[in-house]
Amino acid sequence: MKDLLYREGFLHRFVHFSESVPEQIAIRHLDAEEETVTYRQLRIKAEEYNGALAALDVSPGDKVALVLPNGVAFIACYLALIGRGAIPVILNYKLTPFEMTSVVSIARPTLVVTTETLLEQHGETFQAAYGVRHALILDAGSERACALPAEATGLYALPRQTAALELPEGNPIVSMQFTYRGLGKPLAVCHRYLDLTQSSDGLHEHFHPQGVGSVHLVTLPLYAIFGLSVMMVFPFSVGATLLMTNTLLNRDLAEVLSEHQVTFACLVPDVIRYFNTRLAKRKGALLPLHPQLMIYSGGSHLPADEADKLGKLLGCNPVLQGYGLTESMPVIVQSSIADVHRGAMGLPISGVELRVVDAQGQDVVPGRIGELLIRGSMVIEGYSDAEDANARFFHDGWFHTGDLVWRDDDGHVFFYCQRLRISKIKAQMVDLTEIESIALKHPDVVRAKAYIVPDHKDVNVLHLCVESRASLTPNAIATLLARDLSGFKLPKTIEIVALKEESYAS
Helix, strand or coil: CCCCCCCCCHHHHHHHHHHHCCCCEEEEECCCCCEEEEHHHHHHHHHHHHHHHHHCCCCCCCEEEECCCCCHHHHHHHHHHHCCCCEEEECCCCCCHHHHHHHHHHHCCCEEEECHHHHHHCCCCCCHHHCCCEEEECCCCCCCCCCCCCCEEEHHHCCCCCCCCCCCCCCCEEEEEEECCCCCCCEEEEEEHHHHHHHHHHHHCCCCCCCCCCEEEECCCCCCHHHHHHHHHHHHHHCCEEEECCCHHHCCHHHHHHHCCCCEEEECHHHHHHHHHHHCCCCCCCCCCCCCCEEEECCCCCCHHHHHHHHHHHCCCCCEEEEEECCCEEEEECCCCCCCCCCCCEEECCCEEEEEECCCCCECCCCCCEEEEEEECCCCCCCCCCHHHHHHHEECCEEEEEEEEEECCCCCEEEEEECCCEEEECCEEEEHHHHHHHHCCCCCEEEEEEEEEECCCCCEEEEEEEEECCCCCHHHHHHHHHHHCCHHHCCCEEEEEECCHHHHHC
């Protein structure tokens, strides 16, 4: 059993801020005509959702799937679930029906909270066969022309009642999310209340102090542990304001940072590259930014040149990096208050231990490349119901990340490459074995091999080679893949190798 270093977690702190600074802005949503929600209003919203959950007989320990985009509703529902003692199963709302079925069949939530559009898209999955007894539809209106399915209820149809948020005791599970490890199937990861709080506090030790009045730009998806922990748990733990937008690529990054005096922003490498190109064409003087603005990169590796470039184009410090996994939450971070080690991911946060080992499991000296092993309270003890994966990746209390890294003499960690059959495309996890398994569904495909080749900008590009015993076109394989897989998992090139009959027979 892990030692509990904390007694109160982020929901305790959120409730405290809703009482001590109730009119402090909790969320400013740029996409909704700058909708603002105070800490008091957000707590009331969460209590209203908690009342709806009570009306649907959601009990402590029940698993409830959140299938929602970033926004006030997602956040309020998440807080309501924690305040009810339920287990949020946080799912990527952009999944294809095939991908959604693969995770729902593992999680088996009793309730799904979603929208009308997503219910229509995934109606065959949100069924009792996969454990789902009911769906709560947040955006269904009473004037809708067609009735909802019998197993779905619109929020409008429930009695308007509130239920107080119960503050968690101990260290219960507060999120179930999914990841891949090159095995061709999703793996369920559960995080706990106090561990999530400790992770955000550990990050804060490396940052310029944040608190009431700080503004955090939220662009990462909250359905991923990186977004959930850094972009929601962390700011709510210190009383900061979440500046939310799902349309950052359509905006001027410099104007957003300047107008709202953002103090903390976290971007993925592809977004940083995009704005480096746009800002290089920007005319006029540099805009005034917050003097302690911190911009961090995560989700995948960012080359040092790109980090330096964004800082110069904005007129602020270079972009710093961090490192984490779905299995661990953020555990390594570059400090904004100490000397910067160019290109480094940083040092482990408080409560995290790490090793860098060779193929024989022996620690390597600084400067030598080895696999990163980590342990700490924010690192999970194993995947849910996945004994084979646990036996492969967890040994003697250490999690084997599969990432190859090296350390300098000061202990800063630098990324080298990933040795597992997974990669990041547009900061999203891609399991190469999964892609191959879909290609092999075609009756004429004998073998399939997916692989990654970085382009001239160090951006990962996915390719697929298939061997076929019959005449086959790349378009046929592309159509098959697109039916089941999200767009970022689709290969840029597909090579067809025709096998001769005698070769195939042998």
